[in-house]
Amino acid sequence: MARTTGGRPLTCRDIMHEGVRCIGAHESLFEAAKLMRELNVGSLPICGDDNRLKGLVTDRDIVVECVATGRDPASVEAGSLGGALHWVAADADATEALExxxxxxxxxxPVIDVADGHRLIGMISESELAKNLTDEQIAEFAGRVFAAP
Amino acid sequence: MTRAKDIMHEGAQWITRDETLTRAAQVMQMLDVGALPVSDDNGRMCGIITDRDIVVKCLARGGNPDRATAGDLCEGTPRWIDANADVEDVLHEMESHKIRRLPVIENKRLVGMISEADVARHLPDNQVAEFAGMIYSTAK
Structure with missing residues (x-):
């Protein structure tokens, strides 16, 4: 990994984890649940037929928007969930991901390689932040983000 | 000394073990929480279930949340802390078991919950950072 010693700031590419699996927008939430279990992850990027990022579905989305409303996860498409789509460019400064x-x-x-076909190449989660940030940055992040359920 | 009850948030709600996961999901949605303590018929805590449990332990296995109950997902020893315990013990309990929410019990009654947000709000930066490092080292 290109973590130079010359004091170059960390980029999103440096701190992300690679090997992201997508759920297809037309696949069901049942399939999404199985994939979350298999991969031991709490969220999955949603990819459209053009292989571009369409959104992100979390385990909580499935519970709140599908189970709680009495719908059958096998008949709800992943693409019907997922709110506003946020992402960062792979070469952006890591602090941009934090912000x-x-x-x-x-x-x-999600981390997107803009220069290389706008591909989804990785994800940044709280564990990547915990490994790469200063104590003050983590504390500020924790205070703001973990106020959400 | 800072005690568990000083940093907890009050008004935590139980569900009973024979309620369905559909009902649990509705309560989580209504209260805007990700975890619910589960009680047995005698009002004692028998576990805690999270939104994620509903997904990976029920839906992913082809289970029906209209039929599966909260009690079906409770496994292992339920973790909790006494309301008068020192906050150091709270952190130790959450860090060593890598859990993000801890029920607070006083006189055998659930009086509140301590979540990662409560920890972040009440503790100094260095303690929060250590906590985050321990808890999120396995976060997905």
């Missing part, structure tokens, strides 16, 4: 997550109170952020 985006703080402002929008989100715990997981």
């Amino acid at each position: 985006t997550m703080e402002i929008h109170r989100i715990k997981r952020l």
